[in-house]
Amino acid sequence: MSYSIIGFGSVGQALAKAFARKNIQVNVAGRRAPEALTPQAQAIGPTVVPTTLQDAIASDIIFLAVPFREYRDVARLSANWRGKTIIDVTNAYGIPEKELEGLPSAAVVAKAFTGASVVKGFNHLGASVLGADPSVNGGSRVVFLSSDDEDAVAPVAALAEQLGFAPIALGAFKEGGALVHGSGNTWGKLIFKDLVKFK
Numbered sequence: 001m002s003y004s005i006i007g008f009g010s011v012g013q014a015l016a017k018a019f020a021r022k023n024i025q026v027n028v029a030g031r032r033a034p035e036a037l038t039p040q041a042q043a044i045g046p047t048v049v050p051t052t053l054q055d056a057i058a059s060d061i062i063f064l065a066v067p068f069r070e071y072r073d074v075a076r077l078s079a080n081w082r083g084k085t086i087i088d089v090t091n092a093y094g095i096p097e098k099e100l101e102g103l104p105s106a107a108v109v110a111k112a113f114t115g116a117s118v119v120k121g122f123n124h125l126g127a128s129v130l131g132a133d134p135s136v137n138g139g140s141r142v143v144f145l146s147s148d149d150e151d152a153v154a155p156v157a158a159l160a161e162q163l164g165f166a167p168i169a170l171g172a173f174k175e176g177g178a179l180v181h182g183s184g185n186t187w188g189k190l191i192f193k194d195l196v197k198f199k
Contacts, residue, residue, distance in 0.1 A: 003159075004029065004056040006074055007065035008037050011089055013044065014131030015063055015122065018163045020045030021133065029056035030066075053077055057084075061159060063122070065089045068105065075112035082115035085152055089123045091191070093182035104173040104181045107148065117152030120173065121145040121160070124180045124191045133164070139196035140166035146177025166197035 003019065004027040005012045012028060019026040025047045028037060034050035041048040056062065057077050061084075064071060068090040075081075092105035100108050110118035122130065122143050134141035143165045147153050157167035170176030170190075179190040 001061065001155075001159075002059040003027070003061050003063075004051070004059035005063040005065055006030065006053065006056050007063075007067075007070075007089075008032075008040065008050075009065070010127035011130065012063070012065040013040060014127040015065060015089070016041070016044050016048045017131045018134070018165075020047055022163055023047055024162070025049060027051040027056050027059060029053045059084075061085045061087065061156070063087045063089055064109070068092045068095055071109045072112055075109075075114075080115045081113045084113075084116045085155060086110075086113050086116045086118045087122060087156060088118055088120045091123050091182045093187060094185070095183055097184050100183055104177060105183055106146070106177065106181065107173045110148065110173075117147070117149045119145055119147040119149075119152050119156045120177055120180060121156060121167075124188075124193060126192065129194055134166075135164055136196045139198040140164060142166045142168055142193075142195040142197050144168050144170050144180045144190055146170040146173055146175075146180065148172050168197070 008030040037050035041050045088106045088109045106120040160167040179188045181188045
């Protein structure tokens, strides 16, 4: 299984730290050329590999960690995303409801990525928390996952566990997933909730 993070701002770098902690290779890409990302990537760890956007979209699982409105630009990189899993880490807070057509933001993103399995996840934590060690007080930091494609959640949950997190599936976007969506001036009730699961 291959992994990429598209978007290498604070959230993308936080995700990269999670991979680096477990010595799992992850490609990182953004608007800037790979060489421009190299200093930050090297500072995080040797398993964080700057690459082009075209190389990044060749991965099996792709974290979408760009500002919400930029999801369209990423989606245009391929005409067919079949076989790919997109983990939507974006937040649509401040985006007018009418722009989302009455849909949860992840459902809007899913429409743009033709053929992909889209899972909402890792978006409810701020970058500083997301980038910290998820082993906390004898437990594991929780990440919430939701998708309209039920089969897509299991591999993302397995990856979350591999990275040290405790995944909790919330169901479809409009059901439990609504708890981790933001739009207009409203945040879902689980946004910014830093919870820990004890086994």
